[in-house]
Amino acid sequence: MSPRTMKAIRLHEFGGPEVLRYDDVPVPEPGPGEVLVRVHAVGVNPPDWYAREGMPDVPPELKPPFSLPLIPGTDVSGVVEAVADDVEAFAAGDEVLGLLRFPASLQGAAYAEYVTAPATDLARKPAGVDHVAAAGLAMAGLTAWQFLIELGHDHPSPFQAARHQPMPLGADTTVLVNGAAGGVGHLALQLAKWRGAHVIAVASGTHEAFLRELGADEVLDYQKVRPEEVARDLDLVLDTVGGPDSRRFLRTLKRGGALYPVYFGEFDDEENEKLGVTVTATQVRSNGPQLAELARLLDAGTIRVAIDSTFPLEKAAAAHERAARGHLRGKIVLTVD
Template structure:
């Protein structure tokens, strides 16, 4: 009888994983480290044993209930939910119809963004549709691979290749990247997650890069390829630069309009976070384009990016890392701002 009980206990235990779940909206204190059921594998999916998890702004936006959005846009969440999108790990199960990947493959992904639900990244296991996954770059570890997907895909889809047809509801026109070769590109928030990748992509494509960040970021950003650097704590970029071809404002928001005056006629401003932008009329008068898109999961693009990461063309910078159980501390670190690169959670 005791042996039978042990078998049952072990079987039940095998269906449970550790995760970070939340049962209500709020600050970091709502993130609870607890058991959750291992998600059942659906057709077209693989299950990944997670080794590391990238932390991104949508994580704390959703944790807080997307309070910055109009009420009609705020998500109706089926609690409890698991946050997160970016993972790196090893496949431990594949659906019967999956031929592209095998058990034991090391992979990375941005999972199901912009949706959310019970099978997301802040957990020991996550199911991933095969269309959203790619083999992990061989020359970087899981920590750095997990830090890449959302931020690097964002920079890529804004600057190089959109890769989807989902319309940004805040603008009437489809987002179109612009040619970068021989252009002058200013990148605001250049030391952050999206920003440090944008610097490298612009440089790779042959642009002259002006990086805007705090003074402590200068050495790193020049190493990543910035030709010029502006310390925003001492100077306002819009007061000292002009005739720019493209501004990538990785901070975005209501203040993005201040960069319009830096652009030459025919130039473009891409605010990564376009909510609150109110300079459309001024942009039209100046003859410049303002455009944004929303990043979407894309395994094909991650495969391309893995090659750039493997070759060292793109480097991933880690700000800090925390065990999964301490996800609250990671969110508290994010709230302090001035992040250099990415914050990552580790799974033992």
């Protein structure tokens, strides 16, 4: 008997969105500790296009193992179809969401009709949350959670020796979120508000009404002002843009403040010490229990996942083209019939 087949997006070579091919491949079998998920929706994230490009700008020692052909994708929402004999937490028919195998592998293989997933990477999807929102929550939500609320693991950061330790947030805390309209940014804004912080959102002016709906107390339009020149005495900056320009936010912090660049740049430890500030980062990791906490907040209406756009699985290349144009409002999600 021939094996069951499914549709999946695969890379046979590295390059632009055009290398994403819609293929017929065998349905995977769950191994020990895994479940088989019938996929309903897939969240699109930066690591997906890094994988598509072959991670050319990443030092070899930081690249996870991967080989071609490769099915990209890590964020999934769907229904459990089968479980390995040693899995007790889930059963066939359970609705689940997860961030799969990140950052250990770029072959999370979520761009497909079926995917196997470690049971520990999954959380139950609340009945009141649709699959599109659930798929958009995983990586972005866990990134915001692990930077702002609870790290939840002891793995060292690949970017620095110092261990990231989230600052306690409350009514006496002022937080600036740079890139506040994006996937991580709009969820981080909401989590900071949930903890009672005063939140300043930085984004283009076209997003102001959206950001205020999410709870932003102030909105800075970076196309009109330089936020590092107008913001002062901040307790915390979460820079979801990060990179070399992230140092510009050091001047906005009060002594004892902290800067968390999601995409880590170059910083001078002596300068940070002189200013009396902390600069730390981490790398998001799969975490089923934390994702369950986020799903509960989503179900309660405490946070929401904004959807920039959706594309059917076979149009994954168009989704990557949309991502490349930037200025996203929330998440891009692939839907699977």
